Amino acid sequence: MKVTIPNLGNITLIAAKSLFVNLGHEVIMPPPNSKRTLDLGVRYAPEYCCLPLKIVLGNFIEGLEKGADTLLMVGGWGPCRFGYYAETQKRILKSLGYKFEMISLEVPRGNLLHQLHYVHRLMNKNSFSTLIKSFRLAWAQVVAIEDLEQEALRTRPREKIKGETTKILQAGFSLMERAQSVEEVEKIKQKTLKNLERIKDQGKEDLIKIKLVGEFYVALEPFVNHNIEEKLGYLGVEVERGVSVQPWVTSALNLNFLKGGQKKEGPVEKAARPYLPHSVGGEGQPTVGNVVLASERGLDGAIQVIPFTCMPEIVAETVVKKVSEDLDFPVLTLIYDEQTGEEGLVTRLEAFVDLLKSKKLNRCLT
Numbered sequence: 116m117k118v119t120i121p122n123l124g125n126i127t128l129i130a131a132k133s134l135f136v137n138l139g140h141e142v143i144m145p146p147p148n149s150k151r152t153l154d155l156g157v158r159y160a161p162e163y164c165c166l167p168l169k170i171v172l173g174n175f176i177e178g179l180e181k182g183a184d185t186l187l188m189v190g191g192w193g194p195c196r197f198g199y200y201a202e203t204q205k206r207i208l209k210s211l212g213y214k215f216e217m218i219s220l221e222v223p224r225g226n227l228l229h230q231l232h233y234v235h236r237l238m239n240k241n242s243f244s245t246l247i248k249s250f251r252l253a254w255a256q257v258v259a260i261e262d263l264e265q266e267a268l269r270t271r272p273r274e275k276i277k278g279e280t281t282k283i284l285q286a287g288f289s290l291m292e293r294a295q296s297v298e299e300v301e302k303i304k305q306k307t308l309k310n311l312e313r314i315k316d317q318g319k320e321d322l323i324k325i326k327l328v329g330e331f332y333v334a335l336e337p338f339v340n341h342n343i344e345e346k347l348g349y350l351g352v353e354v355e356r357g358v359s360v361q362p363w364v365t366s367a368l369n370l371n372f373l374k375g376g377q378k379k380e381g382p383v384e385k386a387a388r389p390y391l392p393h394s395v396g397g398e399g400q401p402t403v404g405n406v407v408l409a410s411e412r413g414l415d416g417a418i419q420v421i422p423f424t425c426m427p428e429i430v431a432e433t434v435v436k437k438v439s440e441d442l443d444f445p446v447l448t449l450i451y452d453e454q455t456g457e458e459g460l461v462t463r464l465e466a467f468v469d470l471l472k473s474k475k476l477n478r479c480l481t
Contacts (some may be wrong), residue, residue, distance in 0.1 A: 116184040116216075116239070119178025121171040122148050124335050126360050129292045134253035135187075137238045137379045138246065140466075145177040148338035157453050159207050164424040165196070166452055168337060169268050179213050182215040191219030192394050193429050194396030198348065255297040255358055261302040263287060263311075265356060270311045271348030273319040280347065283310045294329045323471050326409035328357035328402045329420035333451055335360070340420055341457050343449075343464070347418075350468050357412065358398060359407035389435050399427030403434050410444040415471045417444070423452035445471060454455060 118373045120127045120139045132142050146152070148170060155176045156169030175186050188201040201219035210217065218228075218233050239248050254345040263284060287307030325347060333339050335358060347354050380388075387404030394400050406417045419435060421428040432448050439446045447467045449460065 116236075117143050117183045118185045118187055119143045119145055119175065119181070119183035120187050121174040122336065123144070123332065123337075124337060125264070125288050126257060126335070129288060130253045130256040130361055131262060133256055133292075134249050135237070136247035138237065138241055140237075143181050144179055145174040145181070145184040145220045146311075148174070148290075148336065152338075154428040157209065161203075163424060164203070165287065165424050166339060167330070167422055168196075168200050168203065168246050169453065170332075171200065172207060175204060175208060176213075177206070179215060186215055186217045187337050188217065188219045192221040194423075195399075197397065197415075203255070217419065218289070224243055244260065249290065252294070252297055252300070254269035254364075255300045256291060256294070257364070259291060259300050260288070261356075261361060262357055263304060263307055266308060266311055268344055268348065268354040269343065270315055272322050272351045272353050273315045273317075275314055275316050277349065279314045280311065280348070283307060286310075322351060322353045323416075323468060324355065324414045325471070326357050326405055326414050326417040327420070328400065328405045328409075328417055330422055330425050331358055331363065333420045333422050334348075334358040334398075339422075339451060340449075341356075341455070341460050343418070343420065345469070346461060346464055348437070350464065352468055355409070355419075357401070357409070386411070390438055391431070395427045395430045396423065399431040402428065403438060406435050406438050406444065406446060407442070409437075410442040415445070415475055416467070417446045417450045418467070419446060421448060421450045423450050 118135050120131050120135075120142070121435075122128070124349065128144065132144060135142050150169060152173035154173070156171070156173035159176075160169045160172050171188075178186070186204075188204070190198055190201055197223070201217055205217040213306070218232060218236065231322060241249075267280050267284050274280045284307070287303055287310075290303045291300060296304060327334060327344065334356070337344070344354050383401050383404035386407040387400050390407070391400050391403045402419060406419075409417050417435075419428070419432060421432065435446050436447070438444065445467070447463065
């Protein structure tokens with residue numbers, strides 16, 4: 116199979132690619148997300164669909180143009196329309212004349228054999244031990260990538276020379292892409308952490324700290340959110356992510372479908388309970404819980420990122436307004452679609468950071 120995978124930051128570029136290459140597949144990554152990617156998705160997707168669906172559709176078209184014959188997607192269910200993405204994209208691409216197989220991996224809902232068939236195809240006649248070994252390496256890369264990206268969010272507002280954090284991170288990821296063992300991944304991670312520590316201005320401690328929450332794809336894909344983490348870092352803000360690949364994957368691997376769909380309540384869901392006691396799909400409930408926890412931990416504010424028309428995040432946005440009022444905790448909501456301009460975004464971020472600095476100064480003076 117010639118597999119293509121949608122872009123999602125460094126996770127798919129390094130970890131997902133590593134998994135399928137080590138299982139013997141030819142992986143054809145789409146080009147980095149660009150205006151062309153967006154234009155392709157907008158041209159062929161229904162207008163009312165959200166930005167992630169359009170960008171991923173553009174990824175698939177560009178992957179097929181490069182010779183891919185298999186499209187790999189993940190699925191979901193519940194109030195969020197994410198569960199319909201793969202089938203919608205499949206029908207659009209078939210109508211355009213492309214020939215391919217679509218593999219949608221999701222937690223089974225009564226059709227376990229169907230998903231096991233896909234897993235068997237992806238194993239590519241390898242042994243189960245080879246699958247486990249390949250997955251362990253890919254998972255180590257996921258953990259290392261997210262740890263390094265979070266440390267970079269702490270380092271960037273403290274870097275002595277602008278741009279050094281990004282250079283060190285890119286160098287580390289370039290090495291990690293070629294890593295062949297879990298031990299090698301860990302060595303690269305530790306070396307990169309030391310390099311990040313070396314460029315910090317240790318005198319910068321009392322910085323504005325913001326929690327970044329919202330829809331999974333928009334929060335984690337830099338092209339879609341206009342590099343919001345980097346922009347905030349250069350504004351002197353330390354960003355803490357409220358969205359991560361790790362819990363998203365481990366939740367699926369917990370096999371909750373065998374337990375009647377019951378999911379154990381975690382600290383984020385517990386924090387959200389007084390305001391939003393039930394899941395509304397997607398990251399809706401975690402968005403609310405993360406804002407509550409950020410306030411309790413003394414952060415200065417939160418930013419919620421939403422793709423236009425995203426129902427779970429629109430529900431969360433309404434609830435977060437009440438949380439913000441009750442806890443006197445500033446929250447900025449940014450809604451993204453194909454019309455979102457970078458200059459307007461920068462203006463809103465600068466104004467919000469100025470507000471937080473003023474609020475923090477007043478708090479110190481009283």
